[in-house]
Structures are given as structure tokens and as C-alpha cells.
Amino acid sequence: MFEAIAFYLFAFLTISMFYITVTTSQALHALTALAAGMIFISAFFFILGADFLGAIQIIVYTGAVMALYAFGMMFFDSTRDVKEKQGNKFIVVGMATVAAVLVVAIFSAPILSDNIVALYPSVGAGNTQEVGMVLFTKYLIPFEVAAVMLLVAMVAGIVLAGKKMDLSLTLMNKEEILEMNEDKNKKVLS
Amino acid sequence: MMEIGLNHYLVLSTILFAIGLVGVMRRKNLLLLFFATEILLNAVNIAFAAISHYYGDLTGQMFAFFVIAIAASELAVGLGLLIVWFKRHGTIDLDTMTSMRG
Numbered sequence: 001m002f003e004a005i006a007f008y009l010f011a012f013l014t015i016s017m018f019y020i021t022v023t024t025s026q027a028l029h030a031l032t033a034l035a036a037g038m039i040f041i042s043a044f045f046f047i048l049g050a051d052f053l054g055a056i057q058i059i060v061y062t063g064a065v066m067a068l069y070a071f072g073m074m075f076f077d078s079t080r081d082v083k084e085k086q087g088n089k090f091i092v093v094g095m096a097t098v099a100a101v102l103v104v105a106i107f108s109a110p111i112l113s114d115n116i117v118a119l120y121p122s123v124g125a126g127n128t129q130e131v132g133m134v135l136f137t138k139y140l141i142p143f144e145v146a147a148v149m150l151l152v153a154m155v156a157g158i159v160l161a162g163k164k165m166d167l168s169l170t171l172m173n174k175e176e177i178l179e180m181n182e183d184k185n186k187k188v189l190s
Numbered sequence: 191m192m193e194i195g196l197n198h199y200l201v202l203s204t205i206l207f208a209i210g211l212v213g214v215m216r217r218k219n220l221l222l223l224f225f226a227t228e229i230l231l232n233a234v235n236i237a238f239a240a241i242s243h244y245y246g247d248l249t250g251q252m253f254a255f256f257v258i259a260i261a262a263s264e265l266a267v268g269l270g271l272l273i274v275w276f277k278r279h280g281t282i283d284l285d286t287m288t289s290m291r292g
């Protein structure tokens with residue numbers, strides 16, 4: 001009973017938040033709606049008994065990813081309205097629906113053919129404990145590879161975004177900034 | 191109706207995935223395109239967690255963890271590239287990225 005109420009409530013909230021994210025013309029509205037949707041999605045994980053996954057969802061998505069987007073947005077011109085593609089709406093919606101149904105078919109094909117066997121069935125401990133036991137035995141190598149991938153991504157992010165971090169625009173006077181911009185334009189044009 | 195089963199979660203995941211795909215197809219601004227890809231990844235995560243719960247198997251949750259890790263690293267690299275592009279050209283619209291004249 002309460003599970004059904006919670007499911008329908010959070011389903012409605014999540015769908016409406018993500019709908020706002022893809023339809024609004026304000027980048028800031030899209031950002032806040034996406035953050036709210038991420039929080040509501042963690043509710044499904046808690047309903048499903050995946051406590052650790054829910055906590056990770058809140059920490060990583062609304063803590064790290066959204067903060068990164070918010071910082072990245074300071075570099076962009078996010079106050080003006082966003083232009084949309086003026087394509088055929090029926091084609092867009094039709095293609096999206098077909099692709100989504102294909103995804104469901106991919107997920108439900110093994111279920112319908114009864115081809116799913118629980119490889120690592122639950123042993124009755126708490127969710128976090130079970131996750132730790134499976135992650136550090138059966139999935140240890142993917143875990144380490146994911147760690148290396150995150151390190152590579154961090155280095156790439158610093159290298160890409162951290163250029164000219166030694167210059168501070170607030171400490172330079174106007175002539176120096178103009179000179180720097182002229183140099184930059186020359187580089188881009190050449 | 192009152193008993194929530196696996197199909198409910200799969201339908202919800204489909205709806206969210208369709209919303210994300212519509213976003214991917216109609217957005218021109220690259221930042222908002224990234225938002226739409228996050229929606230796609232989250233929709234798949236819900237399906238993984240639901241299947242994991244209803245089959246008593248933790249593999250689905252493991253895959254959801256790795257999807258989250260991949261989403262975080264994709265975002266770090268993508269935002270870095272986006273910042274470099276914006277510094278060079280002053281815009282992040284997709285239409286300006288037609289240097290190959292395709």
C-alpha cells in the first residue's frame with residue numbers, strides 16, 4: 001500500500017522534473033530540475049532496498065555532478081534563452097518512443113525466456129555489506145579499472161579546463177586584458 | 191494495481207528513457223544535451239536496480255555503480271572540452287561545430 005503510494009508519487013515527480021529539464025528554455029531551470037529529479041530517483045533505490053546505491057546516487061549525482069555543472073555553467077553564457085532545433089516533432093517523438101521500446105525489449109527478453117539465474121544471491125546481510133562482499137570479490141578488477149578511469153578523467157579535466165589558470169583577470173588592468181585577447185584572436189585566426 | 195511489480199519499474203524506466211531521447215534529439219545547446227544524457231543513464235539505472243531487487247541478485251546494482259562511475263568521468267572530460275571550445279569560439283551551439291562541412 002505505502003510502497004504503491006511512494007512509487008506513484010515519486011514516478012510522477014521524476015517524470016515531471018525531467019520533462020521540465022528537456023523542455024525549458026532556461027539553462028538554470030534545467031539544472032535545478034535535473035538536480036531535483038536525481039534526488040527523486042534515489043527514492044526508487046531506497047524503495048527497492050538498494051540503500052547503498054541510493055546514497056551513492058545522492059552523493060555522486062547531486063553532490064558531485066550537479067556541482068560540476070554549476071561551476072561549468074559559470075564559464076558559459078547561461079542567462080540567454082536556448083534555441084531549439086526546428087525539426088519535425090512527430091519524427092522526434094516517434095523515434096524516441098521506438099528506441100525506448102527497444103530498450104525495454106532488450107531488458108525483458110531474458111526475463112520472458114526465463115533465462116535469468118541469480119549468480120550472486122543475497123545471503124541475508126545488510127545491503128551495504130552484501131554490496132561490499134560482491135564488489136570486492138567478483139567485481140574487483142572492474143572496480144580497479146573504474147578507479148583508473150576516474151583518475152584519467154580527472155587528469156583530462158584538469159588539463160583541459162586548467163589552461164591559463166595562472167592568470168587572474170581581476171588582478172590585471174584593462175590594457176593587459178585587451179592585449180591578451182588580441183594574442184588569443186591571432187592564435188585562433190592563424 | 192496496488193502491488194508494485196517489476197513491470198511498473200520497467201515502464202517508468204521506458205518513460206524516462208523516452209524523455210531523455212527527446213531531449214537529445216531536440217536540444218541544440220551542448221550543455222543541455224549533456225543533461226539529456228544524464229537522464230538516459232539514470233533511466234537505465236532504475237531498470238538495473240529493479241531487476242536486481244526482483245531477482246534477488248546483486249549484479250544489477252554492480253552495473254548501476256559502474257554506470258554512475260562512467261557518467262562522472264564522461265562529465266569531467268566533456269565539461270573540460272566544452273570549456274575549451276567556449277573559450278575559443280564564444281558559443282556552445284551544435285550548429286557552430288560544422289568545420290568539416292558535412
